[in-house]
Structure formats: C-alpha cells, structure tokens
Amino acid sequence: MEYGLYGDRSHAFLDETRSGKFLTITQFPEMVRYKARFVGEELMEEYPRVEITTPEGKVVDWGDEDLIREIENKSKRKVSLVKYTPSYVPLGAIEEEHIQLVTDASLLKLKEIWGKEVNYQRFRPNLLISLKEKVPFIEETWFGRRIKIGREVEIQLKRHCERCMIVTVNPDNAEQDSSLLKTLVQQRNNHFGVYASVIKTGEIHVGDEVFLLE
Known part of the structure; x- marks a missing residue:
C-alpha cells in the first residue's frame, strides 16, 4: 500500500494521559507480548476481524472490554481505541517513514x-x-x-x-x-x-x- 504494508499501524491504543499520543512499548513494555493477527479475507474496502492473543494465551477480539481493562490496569493508563481504513493509515508513534x-x-x-x-x-x-x-x-x-x-x-x-x-x-x-x-x-x-x-x-x-x- 502507499502507506506501507497492508494493515501496518491500522489499529492502535491512544494514551489518554498524554493528549494525542499512542500507547507503545516505550510506556508499556509488556505490550510486546500481545500478538495480533487478521482473521478472514484482507479486503481493500475494510480490514478483516482482528484477533489478539494475550501473554496468558487468552484469545480475544479487538475492542474486547476485558482486554481494554487489562491494558489499563497493567499500564496504569487510561486508553481508548483508534482504527483506520485500508485506504489510509497515518504514521504511528515512532515511525518516520512507511x-x-x-x-x-x-x-x-x-x-x-x-x-x-x-x-x-x-x-x-x-x-x-x-x-x-x-x-x-x-x-x-x-x-x-x-x-x-x-x-x-x-x-x-x-x-x-x-x-x-x-x-x-x-x-x-x-x-x-x-x-x-x-x-x-x-x-x-x-x-x-x-x-x-x-x-x-x-x-x-x-x-x-x-x-x-x-
């Protein structure tokens, strides 16, 4: 894609303790242990469902309320979700190029x-x-x-x-x-x-x- 690999940076957590900033491994190192993947056909009109595996092996969907509470409790930060579209994804928190x-x-x-x-x-x-x-x-x-x-x-x-x-x-x-x-x-x-x-x-x-x- 023009912005890089399909789906890269498509879903993110916003760190509500820092206005307009993303929650990343910098603030929450254990985030590296959460694994995300698309489930279903990768369409140009919309992304397929996102499935997340937690460090404990639990599998949940993107937006799962228990997942959000877990991220907030572990990171000690209030978070919200942001999702983009296959046609447009902005640069993320740490990238300078696509x-x-x-x-x-x-x-x-x-x-x-x-x-x-x-x-x-x-x-x-x-x-x-x-x-x-x-x-x-x-x-x-x-x-x-x-x-x-x-x-x-x-x-x-x-x-x-x-x-x-x-x-x-x-x-x-x-x-x-x-x-x-x-x-x-x-x-x-x-x-x-x-x-x-x-x-x-x-x-x-x-x-x-x-x-x-x-």
Missing part, C-alpha cells in the same frame, strides 16, 4: 558487536532481507536508490533509522536489557536499519527476490 528494513548480514554483525543473540523483532522491521553477499550495513549505502521486490513493488531507500528504548525490550518475554541500545549508541551512532518510502504498490511474498535498481 517502511523500515534490516538485513541478515547487519544482524549477524550486531550479534558480534553486542556479544549476544539478536532477535530481529527487537527492531520491528517491516522487511527482513537476506543478502547473497553478506556485507554488514551495505543497505546504508543505498540511500536515494530504489529496490524492487518480487514482480511489482518498488521502494526507495531514504535514511538511517535512529533507535529508541524499544530495542531494549525482549520480544519473547518483555525483559529489558539497556546494553543493546548503549552498544548501538557507542558503535553505530545509534543507527540500525533503514527507512524507505513506497514508490510502486503491489503484492509481495516471503521468499521474493529483491533487486537493487540502478
């Missing part, structure tokens, strides 16, 4: 620098690209260029992604480790991953070939 991508080579290098295993989901990328030639951080040399994904989609690489405390939250258990952010600040000028904007929309699939265009 697409963020990381590469497997950069992840391997970061593991070496940090000295610990790195789950790519810490960085919440839309796309994880596997490089044929494993050159770390080569994506940072692509700014201003386009890449083609599959047969239709083209995106343009824009700039560095500057990281925040969200990367310190383990996506598996919500435990925090500030040393990862400190490592990025010291070794990478707090940069990891790159932002891109959508040039041509279309369908992409896991396993699609990716081409760097001249």
